[in-house]
Amino acid sequence: MTEIKMAPAAKVLDQDWRNIFRWGAICAITLVFISLVGMPAKLDLRLIINPTLSLGYVSLFWIPVMFGFVASTHIALEGMEVSRPGMRDVLTGLFTGLTGSFGLVLLILGMNNFDITDPLVNWGPPLLDLLTTGRGIGTGILGWMAASAFLGMAGASLHVLTPLLRRIVSSAILGMISIAILEDAIDDLSEGFRLEWLVDLIYAKRGGLTNKSAIIVAIVMAAVSVLAQGKVKKAKANFFALEGPARKKWSVVLFAGTAAVVIILPMFAGGYVNSLLANVGIFLLLALGLNIVVGLAGILDLGYVAFFAVGGYSTAVLTSPQSPWFAPEIGFVPALLVSVVLAGIAGLAIGAPVIRMRGDYLAIVTLGFGEIIRLLFMSDFLKPYFGGAQGIVNVPGVELGFLTISGTDPKGVFYLVLAFSALAIYISWRLQASRLGRSWMAIREDEQVAEAMGINTVNSKLMAFVVGAVLASFAGSIMVARVGSVFPNSFMILVSIIILVVVIVGGMGSIPGVIVGSFVLIGVLGGPRQPGLLQEFGQLKLLIYGALLVFMMLKRPEGLVPSARRSQELHQDEFLQDAWFKGDDEADGSDEQTASAEGEGASV
Amino acid sequence: MSHLLEIKDLQVTFGGLNALSGLNFHIDEGEIVSVIGPNGAGKTTFFNTISGLVEPTSGDILFEDESIRGLDPNQVTALGIARTFQNVRLFPNMTIMENVMVAQHCRTSQNVIGALFQTKAFKKEEEEIRENAKEILSFFGSRLVGYRLDQPAFVLSYANRRRLEIARAMATRPRLMLLDEPVAGMNPKETAELTELIGQLRSEWGFTIVMIEHDMRVVRDVSDRVVVLDHGVPIAQGSYDEVSINPDVVEAYLGRPVENKS
Numbered sequence: 060m061t062e063i064k065m066a067p068a069a070k071v072l073d074q075d076w077r078n079i080f081r082w083g084a085i086c087a088i089t090l091v092f093i094s095l096v097g098m099p100a101k102l103d104l105r106l107i108i109n110p111t112l113s114l115g116y117v118s119l120f121w122i123p124v125m126f127g128f129v130a131s132t133h134i135a136l137e138g139m140e141v142s143r144p145g146m147r148d149v150l151t152g153l154f155t156g157l158t159g160s161f162g163l164v165l166l167i168l169g170m171n172n173f174d175i176t177d178p179l180v181n182w183g184p185p186l187l188d189l190l191t192t193g194r195g196i197g198t199g200i201l202g203w204m205a206a207s208a209f210l211g212m213a214g215a216s217l218h219v220l221t222p223l224l225r226r227i228v229s230s231a232i233l234g235m236i237s238i239a240i241l242e243d244a245i246d247d248l249s250e251g252f253r254l255e256w257l258v259d260l261i262y263a264k265r266g267g268l269t270n271k272s273a274i275i276v277a278i279v280m281a282a283v284s285v286l287a288q289g290k291v292k293k294a295k296a297n298f299f300a301l302e303g304p305a306r307k308k309w310s311v312v313l314f315a316g317t318a319a320v321v322i323i324l325p326m327f328a329g330g331y332v333n334s335l336l337a338n339v340g341i342f343l344l345l346a347l348g349l350n351i352v353v354g355l356a357g358i359l360d361l362g363y364v365a366f367f368a369v370g371g372y373s374t375a376v377l378t379s380p381q382s383p384w385f386a387p388e389i390g391f392v393p394a395l396l397v398s399v400v401l402a403g404i405a406g407l408a409i410g411a412p413v414i415r416m417r418g419d420y421l422a423i424v425t426l427g428f429g430e431i432i433r434l435l436f437m438s439d440f441l442k443p444y445f446g447g448a449q450g451i452v453n454v455p456g457v458e459l460g461f462l463t464i465s466g467t468d469p470k471g472v473f474y475l476v477l478a479f480s481a482l483a484i485y486i487s488w489r490l491q492a493s494r495l496g497r498s499w500m501a502i503r504e505d506e507q508v509a510e511a512m513g514i515n516t517v518n519s520k521l522m523a524f525v526v527g528a529v530l531a532s533f534a535g536s537i538m539v540a541r542v543g544s545v546f547p548n549s550f551m552i553l554v555s556i557i558i559l560v561v562v563i564v565g566g567m568g569s570i571p572g573v574i575v576g577s578f579v580l581i582g583v584l585g586g587p588r589q590p591g592l593l594q595e596f597g598q599l600k601l602l603i604y605g606a607l608l609v610f611m612m613l614k615r616p617e618g619l620v621p622s623a624r625r626s627q628e629l630h631q632d633e634f635l636q637d638a639w640f641k642g643d644d645e646a647d648g649s650d651e652q653t654a655s656a657e658g659e660g661a662s663v
Numbered sequence: 664m665s666h667l668l669e670i671k672d673l674q675v676t677f678g679g680l681n682a683l684s685g686l687n688f689h690i691d692e693g694e695i696v697s698v699i700g701p702n703g704a705g706k707t708t709f710f711n712t713i714s715g716l717v718e719p720t721s722g723d724i725l726f727e728d729e730s731i732r733g734l735d736p737n738q739v740t741a742l743g744i745a746r747t748f749q750n751v752r753l754f755p756n757m758t759i760m761e762n763v764m765v766a767q768h769c770r771t772s773q774n775v776i777g778a779l780f781q782t783k784a785f786k787k788e789e790e791e792i793r794e795n796a797k798e799i800l801s802f803f804g805s806r807l808v809g810y811r812l813d814q815p816a817f818v819l820s821y822a823n824r825r826r827l828e829i830a831r832a833m834a835t836r837p838r839l840m841l842l843d844e845p846v847a848g849m850n851p852k853e854t855a856e857l858t859e860l861i862g863q864l865r866s867e868w869g870f871t872i873v874m875i876e877h878d879m880r881v882v883r884d885v886s887d888r889v890v891v892l893d894h895g896v897p898i899a900q901g902s903y904d905e906v907s908i909n910p911d912v913v914e915a916y917l918g919r920p921v922e923n924k925s
């Protein structure tokens with residue numbers, strides 16, 4: 060990047076108006092869209108700063124900031140002259156924000172004069188009230204024009220700030236919002252640590268930070284970020300620079316530390332945090348399983364929920380006294396073992412017919428199988444066996460002989476999920492670095508060649524299906540024991556899709572990636588039916604899932620915490636360039652020409 | 664006396680196009696045989712048929728007196744026939760080491776249980792796989808070892824990719840090795856070196872080799888026997904010196920002599 064020459068800042072009013080109007084228009088459309096899907100109204104209930112700012116307004120405010128930032132970004136190509144970011148860019152942001160505000164202005168005027176609540180359910184006085192903050196049309200319009208222009212300008216000025224200032228500003232704002240979002244979790248934890256007074260100090264009675272505490276939190280977060288700057292990176296680099304026994308020692312220390320935290324923390328946490336973490340854990344189990352199928356073996360299985368269902372139903376049938384057909388009422392452990400075996404068999408049964416298909420065809424067929432399994436459990440035909448839409452209820456908790464974990468005991472459930480997650484991580488980790496794992500990678504790279512190199516691709520792929528199914532059945536069994544019942548509608552296609560999104564956003568083929576993905580998506584946004592930290596989102600979370608997926612595909616297709624292999628794959632050019640800079644490559648182009656010239660000389 | 668590989672009346676048709684027809688020949692243990700012929704003669708198809716990627720229309724292929732017709736490619740490899748591809752097909756995102764490790768799949772046996780419980784047998788086998796891989800890679804000098812072991816295969820130069828592909832084929836521990844244009848795209852120095860290595864593959868590693876090659880110097884230098892294909896039909900077999908003066912072969916390569924045309 061040092062190659063880029065800096066020209067003096069361009070003239071302030073010499074703006075690229077087409078660029079501004081284009082981004083401004085997109086900004087306007089986004090604002091109107093977000094308003095009309097009802098996000099601000101829904102999220103207005105969640106206060107970030109009480110009473111100044113609600114999450115509803117945040118859901119609108121970030122839009123001009125982002126577009127202001129984007130519109131004033133210069134694409135810097137090496138060797139090209141780029142003007143230094145300056146006043147002109149700040150104005151670009153301002154104008155972009157201002158253009159964007161006309162979307163809301165038109166919306167306010169429209170809502171004031173017409174009533175089309177019929178197709179657009181969120182059109183109407185409540186939204187109008189929210190947008191004008193109840194102060195009348197004129198104030199609302201002028202307010203949004205000013206706010207949006209200011210926010211656009213703020214977004215654009217991020218370019219102008221020095222890196223340190225940018226760090227301070229962004230960590231202050233993001234840190235403050237995170238603390239506000241984490242309110243319920245922190246509240247829950249504080250009781251265990253006897254820190255209620257701190258919570259009372261930070262948070263307002265009816266939720267959200269108080270004005271004063273918001274400022275303090277922002278300052279603290281900025282200070283922490285500045286102080287920690289570079290330290291984390293350095294520690295990481297130091298760790299990876301270690302070799303042999305020292306590295307091993309630190310790995311053990313790190314592992315023991317992490318283990319201690321995850322084991323001890325829940326003891327202090329109340330029901331809220333524990334059940335949140337249990338949700339994360341159940342989806343982590345599912346995502347780890349799917350990661351083996353999709354991330355390692357490269358089989359795009361869209362019907363993964365089928366194995367979750369098989370695990371859940373097997374456990375329910377075997378343990379519940381209410382099971383309509385066959386109710387042996389055995390304990391959780393034997394039931395789990397049987398469920399695992401049954402899920403493995405289901406893996407073989409679904410895998411065998413689809414395994415010879417490739418790519419899209421396989422995806423469609425597995426999608427079908429996933430639905431078939433759900434519809435079978437739902438059907439009248441199997442109602443005498445599995446209870447149809449009423450499902451099976453009264454599934455007892457987990458009986459381990461020395462202790463009993465009932466589904467209503469969040470701490471117990473958490474430890475159960477933790478144990479199985481640890482097991483699943485171990486399984487994924489060991490298999491990845493084994494003969495079987497290598498054969499999966501080879502199949503993902505080039506199936507035909509893998510077969511020609513002596514790999515029985517059918518067996519290897521079936522194994523991937525079976526291992527994936529087994530991990531899903533863990534999740535199914537635990538979920539059923541926790542909820543105490545099982546219904547076909549818990550196994551909608553949506554579950555498969557969300558697990559896939561977790562794997563993709565986290566990082567395909569990367570175990571840390573899948574863990575981070577589960578925490579970020581399931582923990583914050585929530586699963587298909589499970590609430591996350593931001594439970595106000597409700598069904599809007601699907602919108603966020605979709606938007607996030609599109610964003611990731613465009614900006615970071617390798618995922619949040621990618622595996623080294625995948626980031627190499629997706630950034631081959633950069634990797635080769637690095638190798639070239641380090642002098643690692645070999646130029647043999649010139650030699651090749653002489654080779655072919657001489658080769659022709661020597662023919663029969 | 665029985666042969667290592669015996670081709671009997673082999674015919675392969677692709678929807679009316681005879682890619683191979685009436686191919687009869689055999690390969691004995693310890694031979695190096697070259698298959699030559701103009702472009703589109705059916706040489707690669709011949710390899711694909713042996714390795715199970717293409718199903719023959721009629722005829723039979725015997726390996727150590729057993730028919731391998733209709734076997735899956737992985738079964739053929741397990742029996743001891745390895746190959747390289749004309750258009751180098753490595754596993755580009757796997758490391759150089761992993762490319763060679765994964766090719767030992769059919770010679771190893773540890774399964775899920777071994778990996779999960781980290782049994783002694785599993786660890787020993789992994790260690791052996793690594794050692795084997797290093798030994799095989801060092802056959803090509805220092806180019807593919809050292810810091811290279813952990814680099815993805817796509818960083819390699821063209822010549823090194825070809826070398827790695829041969830290493831991968833060696834790792835399946837074959838009796839018979841099929842090399843599809845091993846020196847294509849290499850410069851004269853690299854070609855001479857690889858020619859030598861092909862000789863060593865037989866003398867040191869004990870592989871029998873069938874090689875498709877357009878570079879006649881390589882063919883002359885290493886092969887005991889040459890088979891010439893043209894339009895899917897074998898038109899000549901014999902030593903290089905016999906084949907190179909065979910009028911049919913000259914015609915196939917250079918076209919019909921002018922005086923015959925009139």
Ligand SMILES: Nc1ncnc2c1ncn2[C@@H]1O[C@H](COP(=O)(O)OP(=O)(O)OP(=O)(O)O)[C@@H](O)[C@H]1O
Binds near residue numbers: 682700703706749
């Ligand atoms: N899978 C296929 N389907 C249809 N036709 C094929 C197929 N594979 C090969 N052919 C045809 O069979 C003929 C022989 O092809 P082959 O690749 O064996 O030639 P080759 O001798 O290896 O040529 P080259 O020297 O160019 O590599 C060609 O006409 C080719 O188009």
Ligand SMILES: [Mg+2]
Binds near residue numbers: 707708
């Ligand atoms: Mg060919």
